[in-house]
Amino acid sequence: MEDKEQTRSLPRSPAGPGERRMGRRGVLRLLGVGALGIAPLPILPSLLRSALSGRLVRSRGPVARTPDGRIRQWSMVIDLRRCDGCQSVDRPPQCTAACIEGHFAPEPMEWIQVFEGDLPGGGTQFIPTPCQQCQNPPCVNVCPVAATFSTPEGTVLIDQERCIGCRICMAACPYDRRFFNWGKAPVPPESQMAEYSAEHQVPAKRGTVMKCDFCPDMMRDGVLPYCVQACPNQAIYYGDLEEDVASNGDEVIVLSRFLSEDQAYRIKEDLGTKPRVYYIAGHGEDVGRDVFKKGRLPTRWPWAEKVKGARTWKR
């Protein structure tokens, strides 16, 4: 009871005799110490970055330039008039197959995937769909750690050595063009020997996101991407908007004229993502496909031997 008395009956004077009072000076001192304590917070990340930069350098080559020094603006045009989903060669889509072999893309990733879209009247068209390389990329906007980023050439890359696997970029991508390494990737053992680069994402890393990288490393050496090379009907053009030129490996075109005269469009243009991949409407008519002939062969992953303990998964 005495205890209670002591606690609850309060002296009416503002402070007891033994109590330390905090004056204005004390408050100011406290504020000063607090400010000093908080001040380093904004520079803390950069300190950490510089301390770790030896290990976590973003792997990307030099910027590609035109002969007179302007930065290349990589771009792709897919002429759907020439795409028959590889029905005429009676094989799975060759763009996808070549991309998989070139990048050791784990099953079930089809970085360039040939979708079959419905047309009015019941016919179908085949739509090869790589990463659309948006200029207002929703995936880059939401990435918390800048693991996915836009390059000066206008492409979007992923640094699998920085990605934390939160997958918000997959939620943000309106084209379903991002793929996650859910488990140990089912890839051949030789892929493990490649030197990793964000421009050529081999070997695949578990727990990170992957996608079409637009092959900037090949283009820097003047080699067309795997998908362009492999198309039996030369339906895919790859080029540089800055120099206004593109090629399908067979002919060279003036990009601006081609896009305008053939009324190129982009997928989901109204979303405002500004893709760098253009399409010319069609259903394979230029290579003799009947619009009502449906279906394509399923994509196959060619490797007989896979790394130990790897399992495939469904998309």
Place this chain on the structure above:
Amino acid sequence: MEEVTTPRERLERTVLAPVTGTSRWYYAWVAFLLMVIAWGVYAYSRQLHDGLIVTGMRDRISWGLYITTFVFFIGISHAGTLISAILRVSQARWRTPITRMAEFITVVALVCGAMFVVIDLGRPDRVLNVIIYGRWQSPIIWDVLAITTYLTASVAYLFLPMIPDLALFRDRLAGRVSGWRLRLYDLLSVRWRGTAAQWRYMGGAITTAMILIIPIAVSVHTVVSWIFAMTLREPWNSTIFGAFFVAGAIFSGVGTLIVVMAVLRKVYHLEEYITEKHFVYLGYLMAAFALIMIYGNISEYLTTGYKMEEGAEFHFRQLFLHQFAGFYWFYLIGGLVTPGLLILMPWTRNIRGIVVAAVLVVAAMWVERYFIVVAGFRVPLMPYEPSAYAPTWVELSVMAAGFALFALLITIFVKVFPILAVWEVAEDLEGPELAPEAGRLPFGAAPEPAGGGNR
């Protein structure tokens, strides 16, 4: 049993009872929870070993149970701090016996919720990249900032009004409990002696904390919704999402608070302090939020459903007619309408009816979070067959462990800390005249609502 005389002594005895005596059932309950958690840890170790392939998530439905549980926990974290702060600001005196529990639910739910984001990561080993390379443009970083701020503020807001009670424990329990506990109380009671200056400082601190915490709490669930609303997916492309999530958070938070209150009241015999009045008042709050949720649903679905853009039709069919219809109608009828009716009908407006309503609300809000995540992902973006998602045993085990951890932390808390805000309840029991702060301050000199004792 010794005869107790004053209400104050009875209050102290009730509050000290859980700390001084432990029943066999308590150990059994803790053992059960630890078993569930251990099983969840084993499941998570499988996930660490094999990768997220052990879950049911895949590329096209790339978030599932974990993110659902994260959103749900962050939601119920609004039980405490926000409710307690709003009631304190509005000087609702009936709040005093429930604020402590409410505030503790907040802290525990935040810890459990934040855990699930890390569990969902493909590379938990790189979680520090969020600090090293964090970009403020990303909604994930908004979440990290908001949740850590909220957690800090909630801990402060839990701790500040607890100081006098910790001092009480320190004084009353000397010699009756083990040494580490006394040292803990001694440390945490920060040399509280109940002087007028100490009361004044604490009152000021509580006032500041309670005013700061309201916008912080609102911001937290708003940015959680923006993880979804900042994407280009049809079902998430909504301006109402932030407000809708905040309303849903408070709704499920009140539900959780009612359930926890009912359990602790039974187990620790708090009937004298937590009365039917508290259930009815919180029930009214829940009914009000049920109406807000119904309004939010109508706003959301009528504006999109009337126009029926591409994608919206698919979403409507899967929610109202096909895949998710059974559970979705449970959410609408069982989770929004029925609880409202249970509370508003006079013959079910009692503790049992309101607890049933609260259980329905909590279950329905979990279901709603699940559909926001999974059904949102299921709407196809390109010409492909809609994919399916079914959680695996790993996800279910880890989720169960999350809920077990929530229960365990509350169980441990009531064992160590004062379950009721003793000094605030005492003020009510003894009447404002006897309250410690009555007469302590000149009228209108300082923000009074912190103690709430000027009436």
